[in-house]
Amino acid sequence: MGTLLQHCEKIGLRLTDQRRAVVSVLENARDHPNIQDLYERASQVDPNLSIATVYRTVKLLEELDILTKLEFGDGVARYEIADKNHHDHLIDLKTGKVIEFYDEEIERLQKKQAQKLGYRLMGHRLELYGTPLKDKNG
Amino acid sequence: MGTLLQHCEKIGLRLTDQRRAVVSVLENARDHPNIQDLYERASQVDPNLSIATVYRTVKLLEELDILTKLEFGDGVARYEIADKNHHDHLIDLKTGKVIEFYDEEIERLQKKQAQKLGYRLMGHRLELYGTPLKDKNG
DNA sequence: GTAGATGCAAACTGTTTGCGAGGTG
DNA sequence: CACCTCGCAAACAGTTTGCATCTAC
Numbered sequence A, B: 001m002g003t004l005l006q007h008c009e010k011i012g013l014r015l016t017d018q019r020r021a022v023v024s025v026l027e028n029a030r031d032h033p034n035i036q037d038l039y040e041r042a043s044q045v046d047p048n049l050s051i052a053t054v055y056r057t058v059k060l061l062e063e064l065d066i067l068t069k070l071e072f073g074d075g076v077a078r079y080e081i082a083d084k085n086h087h088d089h090l091i092d093l094k095t096g097k098v099i100e101f102y103d104e105e106i107e108r109l110q111k112k113q114a115q116k117l118g119y120r121l122m123g124h125r126l127e128l129y130g131t132p133l134k135d136k137n138g
Numbered sequence C: 001g002t003a004g005a006t007g008c009a010a011a012c013t014g015t016t017t018g019c020g021a022g023g024t025g
Numbered sequence D: 001c002a003c004c005t006c007g008c009a010a011a012c013a014g015t016t017t018g019c020a021t022c023t024a025c
Helices: A004-010 A017-028 A035-045 A051-063 A104-116 B004-010 B017-028 B035-045 B051-063 B104-116
Strands: A067-071 A077-081 A088-092 A098-101 A119-132 B067-071 B077-081 B088-092 B098-101 B119-132
Touching: A004 A017, A017 A035, A017 A051, A017 A077, A035 A051, A051 A067, A104 A119, A104 B104, A104 B119, A119 B104, B004 B017, B017 B035, B017 B051, B017 B077, B035 B051, B051 B067, B104 B119
Parallel strands: A088 A119, B088 B119
Antiparallel strands: A067 A077, A088 A098, A119 B119, B067 B077, B088 B098
């Protein structure tokens, strides 16, 4: 599969310093950064970067199905690389931490439910909101 | 359970013409109206109404758990009365129509999955996006 | 060399808020 | 009559865009 950068080359994206910076930040992100996050991190790589370019780059990558936009209802969009295996998200209500999970059974039932309603499932969005059962540090 | 208006009286909400108008629109809505929808419909009842009041009323009702805010990722918030039985949404990608459904099995699995991750499930958001299996009109 | 990408700042959209006036309980 | 609510318009936050300039290919 190679790096995200290589993927961008392969599909003929014009690779500017700014795009390289944003892409490398995305590649190394272990969280789900929003635009501001991306801007701040990528600015350290390319201080020239403007936030408008981050918006443009992210939108481009989203349209190319390289990125997935996440919206957890707090008004800011977050992003993650789309080529990872599909998963859903559990949001820790205490800390805001986002945990990824995949439940085959739920996936199957969603498809079934859509069919029952007369639809072919093209996508879905599942977010669980929860509080820790017990504190690991106490 | 009575009407939404009666509920608002009971909890001591000050009932102005504007709030009455917005509440009655909500009560009669068979869809999931956004702020603009509410403003336009309620304006026919009370032409005095300003959109700022719609925002304020809706936010108030949301904080009182009378309304639920829905965000389907298109940038506008939609609302529905919260006291209805819980359900999730399927969005018709062709028409934008929103269909409500409830799947006990999925609900159960979500709770289970959250527990597996060490969390108590406090809420969730499930949206299915699909295209019609076949057109009803031929 | 040229189509496409960038920075900047202004424009836009959805939403919130300060204020003085007005209405509800 | 006191406090809450209203309309208005200005303020806000996140995002998009027009334009002149610059750059990757």
